[in-house]
Amino acid sequence: MVFYRGHLLICGGTGCVSSGCKDIIIAFQEELRKKKLDEEIKIVETGCHGLCEMGPLVILHPESVFYCRVEVKDVQEIVDEHLMKGRPVSRLFFTEPLSLDKVPKYQEIGFYRKQQRIALRNCGFIDPENFNEYLACDGYAALEKMLSEMTPEEVTNVVKAAGLRGRGGGGFSTGTKWELCAKATSIKKYIICNADEGDPGAFMDRSLLEGDPHNVLEGMMIAAYAIGADEGYLYIRAEYPLAIKRTQTAISRAEELGLLGKNILGSNFSFTLKIKEGAGAFVCGEETALIASIEGRRGMPRSRPPFPVVKGLFGKPTVINNVETFANVPQIILHGADKFAAVGTERSKGTKVFALTGKLRNTGLVEVPMGITMREIIYDIGGGTFEGKKFKAVQIGGPSGGCLPEDRLDLPIDYDSLVQAGAMMGSGGLVVLDDESCIVDVARYFLSFTRSESCGKCTPCREGTMRLLEILERICAGQGVPEDIAKVEKLAYIIKASALCGLGQTAPNPILSTLRYFRHEYEAHIHDKKCPAGVCQALFDYRIDDRICNGCTICAKICPVGAISGERKQAHQLDIVKCIKCGICLERCPKNAIFKE
Amino acid sequence: MNKLLTMEELRELRKKAPDEMTARQTWDTQVIVSVGTCGIAAGAREVVTELLKELQRRNIKNVSVTKTGCIGMCEREVLLDVVRPNEDRVTYGRVVPRDVSRIVGEHLVNGRVVEGLVVGRISS
Numbered sequence: 208m209v210f211y212r213g214h215l216l217i218c219g220g221t222g223c224v225s226s227g228c229k230d231i232i233i234a235f236q237e238e239l240r241k242k243k244l245d246e247e248i249k250i251v252e253t254g255c256h257g258l259c260e261m262g263p264l265v266i267l268h269p270e271s272v273f274y275c276r277v278e279v280k281d282v283q284e285i286v287d288e289h290l291m292k293g294r295p296v297s298r299l300f301f302t303e304p305l306s307l308d309k310v311p312k313y314q315e316i317g318f319y320r321k322q323q324r325i326a327l328r329n330c331g332f333i334d335p336e337n338f339n340e341y342l343a344c345d346g347y348a349a350l351e352k353m354l355s356e357m358t359p360e361e362v363t364n365v366v367k368a369a370g371l372r373g374r375g376g377g378g379f380s381t382g383t384k385w386e387l388c389a390k391a392t393s394i395k396k397y398i399i400c401n402a403d404e405g406d407p408g409a410f411m412d413r414s415l416l417e418g419d420p421h422n423v424l425e426g427m428m429i430a431a432y433a434i435g436a437d438e439g440y441l442y443i444r445a446e447y448p449l450a451i452k453r454t455q456t457a458i459s460r461a462e463e464l465g466l467l468g469k470n471i472l473g474s475n476f477s478f479t480l481k482i483k484e485g486a487g488a489f490v491c492g493e494e495t496a497l498i499a500s501i502e503g504r505r506g507m508p509r510s511r512p513p514f515p516v517v518k519g520l521f522g523k524p525t526v527i528n529n530v531e532t533f534a535n536v537p538q539i540i541l542h543g544a545d546k547f548a549a550v551g552t553e554r555s556k557g558t559k560v561f562a563l564t565g566k567l568r569n570t571g572l573v574e575v576p577m578g579i580t581m582r583e584i585i586y587d588i589g590g591g592t593f594e595g596k597k598f599k600a601v602q603i604g605g606p607s608g609g610c611l612p613e614d615r616l617d618l619p620i621d622y623d624s625l626v627q628a629g630a631m632m633g634s635g636g637l638v639v640l641d642d643e644s645c646i647v648d649v650a651r652y653f654l655s656f657t658r659s660e661s662c663g664k665c666t667p668c669r670e671g672t673m674r675l676l677e678i679l680e681r682i683c684a685g686q687g688v689p690e691d692i693a694k695v696e697k698l699a700y701i702i703k704a705s706a707l708c709g710l711g712q713t714a715p716n717p718i719l720s721t722l723r724y725f726r727h728e729y730e731a732h733i734h735d736k737k738c739p740a741g742v743c744q745a746l747f748d749y750r751i752d753d754r755i756c757n758g759c760t761i762c763a764k765i766c767p768v769g770a771i772s773g774e775r776k777q778a779h780q781l782d783i784v785k786c787i788k789c790g791i792c793l794e795r796c797p798k799n800a801i802f803k804e
Numbered sequence: 805m806n807k808l809l810t811m812e813e814l815r816e817l818r819k820k821a822p823d824e825m826t827a828r829q830t831w832d833t834q835v836i837v838s839v840g841t842c843g844i845a846a847g848a849r850e851v852v853t854e855l856l857k858e859l860q861r862r863n864i865k866n867v868s869v870t871k872t873g874c875i876g877m878c879e880r881e882v883l884l885d886v887v888r889p890n891e892d893r894v895t896y897g898r899v900v901p902r903d904v905s906r907i908v909g910e911h912l913v914n915g916r917v918v919e920g921l922v923v924g925r926i927s928s
Contacts, residue, residue: 209860210856210857210859210860210865211827211856212827212852212856212869212870213827213869213870214827214828216828246853246856247852247853247856249827268827268828268829268830269827269828269829269830269831269868269869269870270830270870271830290871291839291844291871292839292840292841292844292871292873293837293838293839293840293870293871293872293873294872294873332828333825337824339817339820339821339824340821340824340825342817342818342821343818343821343822343824343825344825346818346821347814347818348818351811351814351815354811355811463807464807464808465807465808465809466808466814472808472809472810472811472813472814473809473810473811
């Protein structure tokens with residue numbers, strides 16, 4: 208083995224792959240070889256570090272220097288200056304969005320300082336395709352501990368005592384679920400890992416499987432042992448090719464080593480794992496639809512009970528947990544229930560991974576203890592909204608969740624507090640909206656998503672979401688009538704109460720929560736025919752302020768339909784009949800003389 | 805690799821695994837080589853290469869080897885600092901590759917400063 212002085216960790220998560228990390232890896236390899244540093248510095252491709260906004264990310268250990276937005280042309284400078292001469296390249300350091308300080312070290316960046324990583328502990332730190340690196344980070348130590356000293360009941364009890372709740376959205380106690388399935392009498396039982404992540408903006412399952420697949424496998428093995436299953440499936444959507452590839456590599460490696468298969472490590476425990484690629488229907492994230500899909504039937508939910516723990520895959524008792532839930536399990540077994548339960552709130556223990564997106568500076572993946580406030584996540588970790596933009600709302604929980612306004616920002620986040628506030632944890636997508644986002648339009652967007660993803664089996668969801676969407680589209684088009692709000696509310700409650708599965712039952716949540724906190728925006732759309740954020744095209748016109756316009760003629764030249772006219776150095780006029788509201792004049796006006804009305 | 809048939813074998817494998825990760829954390833004991841243009845001209849790269857070889861020969865893993873730029877005393881290059889927890893930071897000057905094994909053996913392993921090469925100390 209060669210003794211490397213330093214390790215150059217290059218993020219190989221999907222976010223950084225799309226911003227070009229593969230070229231950077233090749234460039235580094237070449238440059239190191241050229242400078243004869245290839246026996247001094249080792250290049251490691253890791254999983255996602257979370258700060259995808261700043262990708263591609265490159266981290267040099269042991270100094271823990273953090274470079275962001277690295278481009279191929281920067282590679283030579285990093286090698287020459289830092290690796291060769293020991294002078295870090297400060298221009299590529301992370302800049303704190305508020306203080307504008309350049310921060311060289313990984314651990315000192317505000318985005319990471321407030322996080323507490325349990326599920327994501329190895330993501331971005333290890334090479335996900337290298338089994339030894341996982342092993343070095345206590346990998347499979349929980350499996351070893353469990354097989355040598357714990358009975359299945361003890362495993363279930365520890366998970367129950369830890370207070371782990373399902374991270375996929377519902378928040379059902381994981382230990383209780385396992386206990387119910389363990390009690391079911393059957394010679395065959397199954398474990399399923401639900402990686403059919405479909406919420407717009409959420410990508411924690413993908414990152415976990417891409418960054419630390421063995422951790423998820425170990426969690427599944429522990430669950431299988433606890434309930435007495437000998438076969439498991441990972442249901443991963445086919446849109447996640449990298450996650451599938453890395454998970455498959457991990458499964459093959461575990462099989463080679465005998466960590467999957469018959470009589471694992473000489474014990475009586477046998478377990479095999481298969482990947483089932485999902486075709487990308489959102490409804491297949493619902494457990495009964497997911498089971499139907501694995502069985503080869505059309506992905507449609509069925510009514511419960513019987514619950515899958517009694518009658519699941521192929522009619523046998525089955526435990527379905529989310530990726531993140533499984534990722535927490537090895538740590539609970541290894542360090543005990545008390546240590547896990549010490550983090551979080553009274554009824555929601557541990558941490559939760561959130562995918563931060565929308566109108567804020569640091570977007571990416573964060574893992575924070577339960578009970579943290581939304582304000583801390585958005586401002587301390589996310590860096591707040593962009594300059595000059597005012598925070599309006601945060602959408603949490605994807606199409607099943609709701610919008611919370613500014614006065615709910617100090618709410619400690621856990622499963623129950625969110626439900627009370629009219630939102631829900633969901634899988635953990637957080638979309639920040641600023642004053643340029645129209646609340647009605649956001650509700651319409653999420654509803655159009657659930658409508659097109661509705662499987663069509665039950666009428667309330669199939670017809671109800673369609674009708675709701677029609678009303679919202681009418682409101683956005685300026686044709687809303689005063690009765691619409693009451694009609695929407697009534698219909699929403701009916702769908703909530705009568706739909707067959709979680710998709711339909713939660714589909715009206717975005718509307719109900721926005722009606723609760725932002726009713727005035729709906730009213731502005733209906734009564735005043737105005738869109739306060741200037742998003743709904745039918746509800747505003749572009750105008751030129753003739754006191755500001757200096758007649759530079761830029762807008763007249765670029766208008767694609769010739770709606771702007773005027774003499775040089777004279778204020779211009781805009782013909783609102785011809786105008787198609789493309790907004791290009793507003794973007795290009797050097798004097799900001801064009802505005803929406 | 806063969807199948808792991810017992811827990812003992814998994815344990816053995818895990819014991820060896822951290823070797824690959826050793827450079828991924830900052831250790832308390834550090835060797836810092838100054839590699840500005842002056843240092844490189846005086847042979848700092850050869851010193852670093854020799855240092856890594858020496859650490860590998862002795863199988864020492866809990867040491868971080870880092871580089872720094874010119875620290876101003878170009879006359880005495882190659883400069884090499886040894887930092888050990890709760891001890892003075894010692895700067896060696898005019899280090900050549902054949903001194904490395906002495907510095908590693910005496911100072912890093914046995915804790916005895918190689919007095920003949922010292923050009924400065926910073927108290928801890």
